[in-house]
Amino acid sequence: MATALPDRAADQGRVLSEAIARVAGCWKLTNEQLGAILGLSPATASRLRSGGFRLDRSSKAFELGQYLVRLFRSLDALMGSDDLASISWLRTANLDLDGRPIDLIRTVRGLNDVADYVDDHRAQI
Numbered sequence: 001m002a003t004a005l006p007d008r009a010a011d012q013g014r015v016l017s018e019a020i021a022r023v024a025g026c027w028k029l030t031n032e033q034l035g036a037i038l039g040l041s042p043a044t045a046s047r048l049r050s051g052g053f054r055l056d057r058s059s060k061a062f063e064l065g066q067y068l069v070r071l072f073r074s075l076d077a078l079m080g081s082d083d084l085a086s087i088s089w090l091r092t093a094n095l096d097l098d099g100r101p102i103d104l105i106r107t108v109r110g111l112n113d114v115a116d117y118v119d120d121h122r123a124q125i
Helices: 008-026 031-038 042-050 060-078 083-091 108-124
Strands: none
Touching: 008 031, 008 042, 008 060, 031 042, 031 060, 060 083, 060 108
């Protein structure tokens, strides 16, 4: 008797969506901020956070979500899992990045630049 295998793409969407919801909670992101980062409406970001919406593996939001989780993991490691320190860093102007990271990550380029910046600093430690 053959057992149906779970849909891998759907499972990836569920896992990433749950991870993004946790990131949003840890960093106290509003639905507007989360939506801007992922290219979603605030209402869809709210549904994602509550489990009523899952990212599709083929969507741009999924790809941006992967970058957001990458940034979270890198910053979390750099800050020693101190969410308040991470929030402070995100909301403070950064001369190297020429802006506040929380504002910069609203664009694809900004999200990539901030993630690369944090990864570069992690590599120095």
